[in-house]
Amino acid sequence: MIAFIGQGRMGVPMARRLIEAEHTIGHKVTTWRRGTGVTVAEAVAGAELVITMLRDPAAVREVLTAALPGLRPDATVVEMSTIGPDAIGELRALLPASVRLVDAPVLGSVAPAADGTLTVLAGGDLAGLGDVLSVFGTVRECGPLGAGAAMKIAVMSALVPAQVLIAETYAYGEAHGVDRDALADVLSGTPLGVLAERLRTPAPETRYALGLAAKDLALAAWPDATLAAAGRKRLQEAEAAGLGDQDVTAIAAHVGGRPAHRAVPVNPATVPATNGFYSHAVRVGDMLYVSGQAAFDSRGEVVGAGDMTVQAEHVFQCLARILADQGAGFEDVVFVRTYLTNMDDRVAYGQVRRKYFPGTPPASTTVEVSKLFMPGLLLEVDAIVALP
Incomplete structure (x- = not known):
């Protein structure tokens, strides 16, 4: 049995292809998503192969941690999300040694996912997985565990900033009286032609969400990645302006010579949503100001009432x-x-805090208050962060 975990924009067509190929690959396929009433541990119980296709490293860690009680000792986990090689290393440490882990992120968007024409960038031991992975498209073996994840981030650290560059090029042209179509036609004769055509008119449907592009560039952050950092900043500004769920080509309409926002709200989908009156965090330059976090879930219910450790x-x-x-x-x-x-x-x-700050602790203040904003809450924690 194969358990496919994740039913997002890419996960749905990928899972559908697997289900349609059940007789060819010789496995029954089951799917799981949040809110179905079935735990992820129940969903993976008995599965020889578990495939994850989720938004980011935090979502993958959360789901696989919850899946551990149901994982077969001899299961294989194929992680197909874009989470980077560092997160793959963390997953290897999280999973039992007897569970095989393969990283296999994909290149391509929703249409190739539906057509089975993705490029699968695979790292690790692929023995016996060829028939399954080829359902999604062409499999490229990249090397040992983590090599596929590293290859995906390396590719995106070139492709995504290049699209931001084209958007800024169009904005420059318009500011100087250059017709966009004429500029696109000239660029079509250069190595940037394909991207220029893609951004000439933003896509009406979301193939690769702008918010995911910002996330991918955040994973590509390293000291010398100056262009990736600049591209990520542009995308995060567009995401803060409400374009996160639109196709990444929406960056072309967003960039128009306007001053960059100094304060950029940060509201990850993996953290229970706010009530609309605050953001979970706000980034200003290289500083991040995190709002008070408390123990409530996506339904707005208190987690671990009366239990300080759980909260x-x-x-x-x-x-x-x-x-x-x-x-x-x-x-x-x-x-x-x-x-x-x-x-x-x-x-x-x-005792809990020391687990997360095992080394030199940050500056801190602890105060007692008469009550917090929801009955049953025992603590609230806010923070200031110097971003890498």
Whole structure:
């Protein structure tokens, strides 16, 4: 049995192709997504092969952690999301040694996913997986575990900034009286022609979401990646302007010589949504200001009522996802502030906190308050972060 985890824009057509190929590949296929009433551990129980296609590293870690009780000791996990090689290393440490892990992110968008013409960039031991992976398209063996994830980020660190460059090129042309179509025609005769044509008119349907492009460039962050960093900043500004779910080609309409936003809201989909009156975090330059995080779930219900340990774990997991969304970690936190409804809970809270700050701790303040914004909450934590 194959368990396909993730039913997003790419996951749906990929899972459909697997289901249609059941007789060819010799496996029954089941699918799982959040909110179905079935736990992910139940969904993977008995599956020889588990495929994940999720939004980001935090989502993959969360789902596979929850799946552990149901994983067969001899299962194979094929991770097809775009999460980068560092996250693959973390997954290898998370999964039992007896579980084989393969990284196999894909190049291509929704239409190739439906047609089975994706390029699968695979890393690790692919023995016995050829028939399954070829359902999605052409399989390219990249090397040992993590090589496929590294190849995907390397490719995107060129393709995505190039699209931002074209958007800025069109904006420059318009500011100087150059007709966009004429400019696109001239660019069509250069190596940038394909991208220029793609951005000439933003796509009406979302093939590759702008918000995902911003996420992919965040994964590509490294000290010398100046163009990738500039492209990511542009995309995050467009995402903050409400374009995150539109196709990445929407960047061409967004860029028009306007001053860059100084404050960019950050609201990862992996963190329970806000009530609309605040953002989970706001980035200003290389600083990130994180709003108070508390233990409530996507339904707005308190998690771990009366249990400081459970609530603290939930809060720090939310912080971890926000940090990961910006390419940061707890080592980048420079200040943390904690509000406790009972100072006697500080010992239990401190035990959890030390797990996330094992080294030199950040500057911090801890205060006792009479109550928090929801009955049953025991703590709230906010932070200031120096982004890498």
